[in-house]
Structure formats: structure tokens, C-alpha cells
Amino acid sequence: MHTVPLRKVTIVAEGLLEDRLLRDLREHGVRGFTISEVRGEGSRGVRASEWEGRNVRIETIVSPEVADAVLHHVAGHYFEHFAVIAWVEEVKVVRGDKYA
Amino acid sequence: MHTVPLRKVTIVAEGLLEDRLLRDLREHGVRGFTISEVRGEGSRGVRASEWEGRNVRIETIVSPEVADAVLHHVAGHYFEHFAVIAWVEEVKVVRGDKYA
Amino acid sequence: MHTVPLRKVTIVAEGLLEDRLLRDLREHGVRGFTISEVRGEGSRGVRASEWEGRNVRIETIVSPEVADAVLHHVAGHYFEHFAVIAWVEEVKVVRGDKYA
Helix, strand or coil: CCCEEEEEEEEEEEHHHHHHHHHHHHHCCCCCEEEEEEEEECCCCCCHHHHCCEEEEEEEEECHHHHHHHHHHHHHHHCCCCCEEEEEEEEEECCHHHCC | CCCEEEEEEEEEEEHHHHHHHHHHHHHCCCCCEEEEEEEEECCCCCCHHHHCCEEEEEEEEECHHHHHHHHHHHHHHHCCCCCEEEEEEEEEECCHHHCC | CCCEEEEEEEEEEEHHHHHHHHHHHHHCCCCCEEEEEEEEECCCCCCHHHHCEEEEEEEEEECHHHHHHHHHHHHHHHCCCCCEEEEEEEEEECCHHHCC
């Protein structure tokens, strides 16, 4: 099966940030994403006790360039004041031309 | 820790396709999978507005050969008419002999 | 964007094991994790029929050393008697110094 290497960016954030993050993603040209409800605990910028509760996980598959721009944006706009983590992985997709 | 490199195939699809996709996976020899409820928006074959709503994410860890066969099957049977995306990643598992 | 290669460990287990697994992770120095509710079916140590129902997926991003220790622990303590699977992937994170 012919596949294309792309990047999957995952952002886990407080639920309240969902709309804002999705708007940010769209402004970076992202056309598709998957959202799931998760629970979490972490040490990302805030104390662990402040980050328990409802979180969202937002995932999107994009080009390496868009992945880089999205990570840069999220780090610059959210890491200091919000409980947000983000990571990137390489994935292989079928029909890579459908992705931003 | 000794680990074995295998492939994780992820399929995100309209909830209505869940039973059909699981049957397809079983027919490819898949013996284990994880299903989660997600929300999504995308540009996979249909307009974004048609793909909002309940989706399922199905994940399975399999050999490279089974991963390839599953991707081929999903692309051939669903991509044209349904909002389905699929990707594959390399993962390392403990006790790799338990997987298809 | 500067990123640091780390490991994402994913554990999928019967829901009843959640508290115990989180305690185990904390004892390995893990400071952050994401938990989601999933459904599953598998062949991990028990018959498939015994592993249907509520499962949890626990994910944590850690150093290669902690990933190895966690996998070793989970394999040694759970694989024989419980429906648990675990895998590890390489991910790239921003601000890698925040992780165990």
C-alpha cells in the first residue's frame, strides 16, 4: 500500500481552550482533526492539582511544515499560562494529498 | 526490556461504520483492538460539514503485513464514499507474539 | 521549532486497574499522564470474551529509561493475570525538560 509520511500533532489541553485551539489550527491551514475527551494530570506550567479534570486531546495530521508552525504557535501562546502539552510523531497515511 | 517493532493502525470513521470495520479487521486476522469515541472534522472524501458528529477511532497493533493489508482494504472499500481516514505508525510492544 | 525526542508509553488495561497503574507510574517518577475511556477486545493473557467492556488507556511521555522501567514493571506485574497491553513510541516534544 502506498503511504505518505506526514506528522501527527497531538495537543492535550484544558477543555476550556478547545474552541481557541481549533481556531488556531484552522488559521494554520489545518482542515481535519479528531477531538477526544480525556482526563489528565501533569506538570506543564501549572501545579498538578490545577490540571486535573476535563481535558481535550486534539489530533491532526499535517505536513512537517505545518506541524512545526502549529507547535511553535502553541508553545508561544499557551505554554506559559495554560496546562497544555503538545507532541509530534511521524505517521504514514494513505492519500497524503488530502492533508494540509 | 525486550520489545518487538510492530505497526499500530488507526482508523477514524463515522460511528455507523464501526461494526463493519471490526468485522473487516477480524477477517484480516486481527485479534485485538481498542475503540474510543471521538469527535472530528475533516476533508476526507466528504465536505467537512458532513463529517462532524460522532466518530469512532479503532486502533490495532499488528504485523507490517497485516497493517498493509488492512490499509489497502480500508482505502479500497471506504475512502470513496465514507468519511474515513487511516494511518499507520511504528510501535514497540512487549511480547510481540501475541499480535496478528 | 526545537523539539526533544522522548517516549510515549501507552497502557490499555481493565478499568479496575487504573488506580493501581497510576500509583505504579508515580512510583517510577512519572509526573504527568492522560487517561481516556476506551472499549476493547483482545487476546492478551485472557480469552477475548473476558476483555470486552470498560478499559482505560493511560498515556505518559517520559525518557527512554523511564519508558523501559515502566514497561518492565507492567509486563512483570500484570501480563500474566490481567488483560493489559503496553507499547512505546518515539515522540518529539517541546520543552523536554518538563518530563520524567
